[in-house]
Amino acid sequence: MNHSGESIARFDGPVKVTGAARYAGDQNLPAQLYAVMVSATVPAGWVEKIDAHEALAMPGVTHVLTAADMPKVHARLADISVPPLATRFVPMQTDEVVYEGQPVAIVLAESIEAAESGADSVCVDYRATSFIVPDTAPAEPPAPERGGYSHSSALEFCKGDAASAIAAAPLRTGAEYIQPSRHANPMEPCAILAVWKDKQLTVYDSVQHLPAVQNTLAAAFGIDPAWVRVVSPYTGGGFGVKAFVWPHEILASMAARVTRRPVKLVLSRQNMYDMVGFQPQMTQNVALGASEDGKLLGIVHAVTNITSVTEDYVxxxxxxxxxxxxxxxxxxxQKVRRGNVVLPTFMRSPWDGPGSWSLGSAMDELARTLKVDPLELRLANYAETDPESGKSWSSKKLREAYNEGARRFRWQDRPKGGTRDGHWRIGCGLADCSQGQARFHTTARVRLNAHGMARLESSFCDIGTGPATVFPQIVAEILGLKPEEVSVLAGDTSLPYSGPTYGSGTTISTGAALQQAAQGVRAKLARLAGWPTEEVTMRNGHILHGDRSRSIQSVLDEAGVFELVCDGAFDLPGGAPVDMGAPEFPARTFGVIFVEVAVDPDLGLLRLRRATGIYSAGRIINPRTARSQMIGGIVWGWGMAAMEGSHFEPALGRWISKDLAGVALPVNADIPPAIDVGFVDEYDANSGPLGAKGIGELCATGVAAAVANAVYDAIGVRVRELPITPNKLMGGL
Structure with a gap:
């Protein structure tokens, strides 16, 4: 029964589309208070006075907490690394203000309506000081002492002499590529319900890694992590904004401790711009030098992003x-520009998503300079090994992806650039897709009972990516069950430790731990049956050895056992909590995206007509959910290319349009049905025992570059600043 690799509809689909799924904001407790933040109206300065008399006189309002009311974070918080702590700056510990929208008070009330009215009535006097606009601040090298993010990779990398090689190259191209800041805007805003019972803190939280919240809150209060329980049965989208632990989670837990009542805080859409991070505005300078046959002789890639005055996010x-x-x-x-904004953070396809936009565009410009097919240019510079380390890839079938993608898109037979279809001009473009591959230490448990039903247990959280379907498939394949005969218990730190649901590492990590646990259960059943563990298989609720077969129930009944339980783990070399692949085999996922666009040069309109994405991403456990992931990523990439951008108002020092009404996002009318997604047949034995890799971020890389390249093909306008809006198309003409 090979259920792994089978296209199965998502088991959690019905509860989500009917509203039965209970998210963090849906949780309620007796006597709970509703919290609403009072946000700073100045981007820099100090709170001098807070007048809460009018708010406290309102019916239902019970407290207005200020910095003077809040406990100080425990010294142990300094021991928590950044990440998973999102930022070391915790508001309401002093009266200092470092960005507009920063919490300066918390209104608590018996109802959300009363809390909102109370927050509107709080009067705050500020001593405003000058502020720094991040987009125009000077570019400076990141300082390691200003945050943990600068340690995530090499700030500078040098191999050979790139500048001299480019200067001596017969063919050169180089340009500056810009993309604006972007906010993730998941459908479910961040939410938390915190309750204390004696020394025990329980939080219902909207997160992407429960144990990180557990350990961070324990450190913030100086208590044992065992006294903190985090529950997150469902997370309504994350995209990275819920990956790390933000100050609002600490503040809500503090408010619950101060008031001795449960406190529920659901961030407003405006709060999502003020209190959690965003993808920072980036400027990338790329220079390429090549020989006349298209071989790259030198690559320079210099990146600058905005960050906060409090810390350096790179x-x-x-x-x-x-x-x-x-x-x-x-x-x-890498350099940073420091300004008065909340600290940026990871967003879907961090690093490679922005980097593939600039490099993919520059490669297309080089292909135009060389007058060669952009696909041929990529094949001429195919990296058989990792260019940085020289080591062999964990696995890579990008050539096969190129070939299959070109065939399915009909790349060689594509319309000539500028071909007219009525008032539209048609263009085609392509770009490479690639994402670094994270792996996380993870544990899991599998139970098998005498009725032939199994249950998997792990503290992983479901952010909408399909683990509640894929993981039962993995367990069912080993235990000879139908996937629907495997239930899931997750989203609770009382369960075995699971690594985070980000970094495209969930299936690799938690899936491998579940695989090991299921294999352990099968081995226990074999021993009870008196058969060699390495010679048995399971099918249709039976264990088989040669031509003999026994049902699960008969074996357990005979042994007087109702349930078999086994724990599994996915451990990394040296006991590391996370790595980016096996030490000797650099790990990445790969792919290629082809797009056809239509441009109306008179009105500056841009439309996506079709897209083909083919990916080299290891073993695919469920092609149906995987295909949905990839389509979602291509839509995400289209939004990055053609629509999305958060803009910082330099006179007021705040974000413009802090709501969904002012945010252009792709909708059904923007996306054609002709999105073709496929995977090459691949098993990556170096990534882990499943042979799988991650796909959730891979699909969002490359798309923006492919779209920009297609626009140039259509009308000869090279757009180097995202998003590709009508003014840029018409202005270029």
Whole structure:
């Protein structure tokens, strides 16, 4: 029964589309208070006075907490690394304000309506000081002492002499590529319900890694992590904004401790711009030098991103420059611009998503300079090994993806650039897709009972990516059950430790732990049956050895056992909590995206007509859910390319349009049905025992570059600043 690899509809679909799924914001407890933040109206300065008399006189309002009311974070919080702590700056510990929208008070009430009215009535006097606009701040090298993010990768990388190689190259291209800040805007905003019972803290939280919240809150209060329980049965989208632990989770838990009542805080859409991170505005300078036959002689990829005045967040968009293409001379670097904003954070396809936009565009410009097919240019610079380390890839079937994608898209027979279809001009473009592959230490448990039903247990959280379907498939395949005969218990730190649901590492990590646990259960059943553990298989609720077969129930009944239980783990070399692949085999996922667009040059309109994405991403456990993931990523990439951008107002020092009404997002009318997704047949034995890799971020890489390249093909306008809006199309003409 090979259920792994079978296209199965998502088991959690019905409860989600009918509203039966209970998210963090749906949780309620007796006597709970509703919290609403009072946000700073200045981007820099100090709170001088807070007048809460009017708010406290309102019916239902019970407290207005200020910095003076809040306990100080425990010194142990300094021991928590960044990440998983999102930022070391915790508001309401002093009266200092470092960004507009920062919490300066918390109104608590018996109803959300009363809390909102109370927050509107709180009067705050500020001593405003000058602030720094991040987009125009000077670019500076990141400082390691200003945050843990700068340690995530090499701030500078040098191989050979890239500048000299490019200067001596017969053919050169180089440009500056810009993308704006972007906010993730998941459908479910961040939410938390915190309750204390003596020393025990329980939080119902909207997160992407429960144990990180558990350990961080324990450190913030100086208590044992065993006294903190985190429950997150469902998370309504994350995209990275819920990956780490933000101050609102600490503040809500503090409010519950101060008031001795449960406190429920659901961030408003405006709060999502103020209190959690965003993908930072980035400027990328890419220079390429090539021989006349198209071989890259030098690559320079220099990246600058905005960050906060409190800490340095580094968006390593330069990684593609040292990872995508074979080249003997490579130079990459990272700088930051510090300003008065909340600290940026990871967003779906961090590093490689932004980096693939600039590098993919520059490669297309080089192909135009060389007058060669952009696909042929990529094949001429195919990296058989990792350009940075020289080591063999964990696995890579990008050539096969190129061939299959070109065939299915009919790349060689594509319409000539600028071909007219009525008032539209048609263009085609392609770009490489690639994402670094994370793996996380994870544990899991599998139970098998005498009725032939199994249950898997692990503290992983479901952010909408389908683990509640894929994991039962893995367990069912080993235990000879139907996937629907395997139930899931997850989203609770009282369960075995699971790594995070980000970094495209959930299936690799938790899936491998469940595989081991299920194999352990099968081995226990074999021993009870008196058969060699390595010679048995299971099918249709039976265990088989040669031509003999016994039902699960008969074996357990005979042994007087109702349930078999086994724990499994996915451990990393050296006991590391996380790595980016086996030490000797650099791990990435790969792919290629082809798009056809239509451009109306008179009105500056841009439309997606069709897309084909083919990916080399290891073993695919469920092609149906995987295909849905990839389509979602392509839509995400289209939004990045053509619509999305958060803009910082330099006079007021705040974000413009802090709501969904002012955010352009792709909808059904923007996306054609002609999105073709496929995977090459691949098993990556180096990634882990499942042979799988991650796909959730891979699909969002490359799309923006492919769209920009297609626009140039259609009308000859090279757009180097996202999003590709009508003014840029018409202005270019």
């Amino acid at each position: 968006e390593f968009g330069s990684i593609p420059g040292r990872s995508f293409y074979a080249c003997d001379n490579i130079s990459t670097s």
